[in-house]
Amino acid sequence: MKILLIGEYSRLHNSLKEGLQVLGNEVTLLGFKDGFKDFPVDFPLVKKWDYGFLKKIKLAVLKLTGYDISSYLTYKQFKQNQKHFKGFDVVQLINEHSFFCDYPHEKKILDYLFKNNKKVFLLSAGDDYTYVNYNFNHPENPSIVQPYLNGKIVDNDFSNVLKFKRKSFKKLHEFIYQNIQGVMATDIDYHIPLQNHPNYLGLIPSPINLTKFPKRELKIGDRIIIFHGINRGSYYKKGNDFFEKALAIIQQKYQDKIDVFVTENVPYNDYINRYNQAHIVLDQLYGHDQGSNALEAMAKGKVVFTNASEIFENHYKLIEKVAVNALPDVDYLVVQLSNLIENPEELKNMGQRARKFIEKEHDYLKIAQHYLAIWK
Template identity: 30%
Template sequence: MKILMIGEFSGFYKNLKKGFELQGHDVILMASGDGWKRIEGADILIDSNWPYFLGKIHKRIQIIFSLIKLSRFDVALIVNPNIGLSLISKLFSFILKLKSKKIILSACGTDLEYLKYGEQNKFDYWPYDVNKPKLSKIIHKNILDSVNFIIPTFYDYAEPWRQSIYSKNVLTTIPLPIDTDSIKPFFPKDEGKIIFFHGLNREDFKGTRYIENALLNIEKEFNHEIEVVIDGKMPLNVYLELVKKVDVVLDQCKVYSFASMNSLYSMSLGKVIMSGYREECKKEYNIESELPGVLHIEPSVEQIESQLRYIIKNKHKLRSWGKINRQYVENFHDVKTIASRYITLFEKNSIC
């Protein structure tokens, strides 16, 4: 099967591409590297040194000209429906339909349906209680009119799409993939201080002020037992080297589902993680086994502090929890497993 992938989401498409290729499929990834994360692996790199707004337009034009040069694909996957200006989005949709038999939207980033759902107060809490982005309804419609199916990656994105006018096009949620074969685990150590880490990236979105305040309060209380590292906005390879040295990774506290790419990288490295882990997430992913190394946190300093104290009290269990996390991602998020689920879904819905 010939597969075209456009965009990136913290390494999602890079890892999924690897899974498809291991299945014997011909894959082209067109991506920018996801900004300062500098994610490698794109076959066609979309980049620009132009100033902010002009740079965005320049990259959209690069996508269109690159599409024109490519042959026809069986299926195209795109990460985000917000492609440039109205005219550019229409042109993009037109050319993509000419070049692909079927077009699939990966519902995994901020889009109009997600924002509408949150604005209607249907989440108990969500990342955009402040600094909500403005997205174009026209561009959204231009892109969605060309999309055949939508495949969510989290409950947080799946439910808004299931409640939208595009609900009939929403397929089964498939979790994000991670190439576990390429990642050696570094499990929490048995001795010394527990090292907690929170990565700075979209601080309002991830709830950094709650996490940071909780960490600093606990550090004062247990200063001889823990170490706190708060850092971020670094290339992915540098970030992963840092994660190797810590024991517990606090990802984000304003979401329902834990399995972001950041959490999956951390779990693959054998780390304990703290993120959203609500019942909705367990049901969406059909999680039946216990995951003691995934601790649920919410946008509440007191609730996060309570979970941090629980970890400190159970320091002797961190290594075994890290091993359970590693085994979980090997079983349910490995690139080969996830790619197989996509191919099965394609076949079931006559996409290939």
């Protein structure tokens, strides 16, 4: 098959592309490189007029006229290469807002893709109209909406989520759903809001390219290493405030037994290299299922503090824990960390179970085959 993947979040489409290519398909990736993570893309898009003085001019023009210069410049980049984006058997959008444009320019790009390719599918792999509105309507559901409702995040810093509540995004959502062959969720957090939706084709777990993560046993010496990678832009969304408070207590309690490494806003390759020696990785709170960073750490046999709720465990019929379900509770996090530090054998065993779980449920070739079956 000839396949066009659009957009990139945490290496999801890169891993899927690798799996599809091994299975003999022709795959092209178009989109942004996911910010500072800088993932490889065949046709990279660059968001222009988004920093410094040019951004100030853009915002002034937007306020005075309603015209978004950045959206026009993204559309122009797409237009310059549009001959490369037609004639595909399958196009897959990673999100309802894959091009980060205003409604008129996003619609123009999508309209071209709908008219010039055989089938278009959508992923629910991040914030979108259905996911965001579901969580505002169900504030008890663990999601990134909870720290916002608790007043930890101001509107300005939550604009990438709040935008999906605007009328223009409802309009974009409806336009997309009228033209796609279906939508798939990449984990349980996005599966829950889509249940019973007529366009929903089911949950396909995120692919992990296991060839990049050779199987190895977690070696535990005199000290246990804890890694905490912080993306400052999503500090409260990921629950980093709880992790930092818990770590401060743990460092006092076990200063002779542990080393703690903390990084902020580093590119993907640097991030991976820095946590390679870790035994425990602190990932995120507020959810049911793991994202790509947690899955890759689990593939390396590490113990990850992440989303691993009872709903997740029931879905995969798990008898033993493959990750620690991280909750927004400092005392709880301290207890969980303490148990692992004091019981290194359980640390090693959970790491082994994590690896086996990834092999069974997230192998990139199995996932690529699942996508091919759905698309056909």
